[in-house]
Amino acid sequence: MTYEHTALITGASTGFGLALARALVARGGRVIGTARHADRLESARRELGPAFLAVPGDITDPRHRADLAATVRAAGPLDLLVNNASSLGPSPLPPLLDYPLDELERLYRTNIVAPLAVLQFALPLLGDAGVVVNISSDAGREPYPTWGGYGSSKAALDQLTAVLGAEHPEIAIYAFDPGDMRTAMHQAAFPGEDISDRPEPETVVPALLRLIARRPPNARYAAGDFADLDAVR
Incomplete structure (x- = not known):
């Protein structure tokens, strides 16, 4: 079967990653999806069919990344990479002076080191029309109390993205802040609280698709920058 892209x-098994995978498959694309929870990823594979290639594993594990790289190479040219997998850190979120340093190191491995490791094998596989999106957060810019671990990791990811964009101007490389969403990770940040007022991930996907379609200069963008379809045509 021939795919459009x-x-x-x-992080493709739940939340924003799964919502994006659904949208891309619906548009005739093929998605190579990875996530730690094999059962959830298998559920996504059953839902999306042969257009979804499931490669379960922990993105911080070099052996898993090697398997993932082999799958990507075998699939042929890569058009889009979305580094969506992320860790919140301990829940409830601790203040920095109480932050367990082993947890902080684990957080940085997931949110900074792993995305770069994926980019190191995937970027050469992207064609001239390829696009890279690293999922960011406003916590990387705003000094929210108790968000220092997660926020600092996203700030570092933003800078990593900016430098890569400067080093590779021939490829579209973006940091994308989707905003608050009704996801399991966001719920973990607010244990016991009602987050039903947050938008579903599916409602944010169109903004990312508009970013990819428009291909603006390499930079950091937020979903709100592409909320109005007429404004980005």
Whole structure:
């Protein structure tokens, strides 16, 4: 079967990653999806069919990344990479002076080191029309109390993205802030609280698709920058 495009999405089993995978498959694309929870990823594979290639594993594990790289190479040219996999850190979120340093190191491995490791094998596989999206957060810019671990990791990811964009101007490389969403990770940040007022991930996907379609200069963007369809045509 011929696909319109091929995308690699980390953290593809739930939340925003799964919502994006659904949208890309619906548009005739093929998605290589990875996530730690094999059962959830298998559920996504059953839902999306042969257009979704499931590669379960922990993105911080070099052996898993090697398997993932082999799958991507075998699939042929890569059009889109979305580094969506992320860790919140401990829940409830601790203040920095109480932050367990082993947890902080684990957080940085997931949110900074792993995305770069994926980019190191995937970027050479992207064609001239390829697009890279690293999922960011406003916590990387705003000094929210108790968000220092997660926020600092996203600030570092933003800078990593900016430098890569400067080093590779021939490829579209973006940091994308989707805003608050009704996801399991966001719920973990507010244990016991009602987050039903947050938008579903599916409602944010169109903004990312508009970013990819428009291909503006390499930079950091937020979903709100592409909320109005007429404004980005």
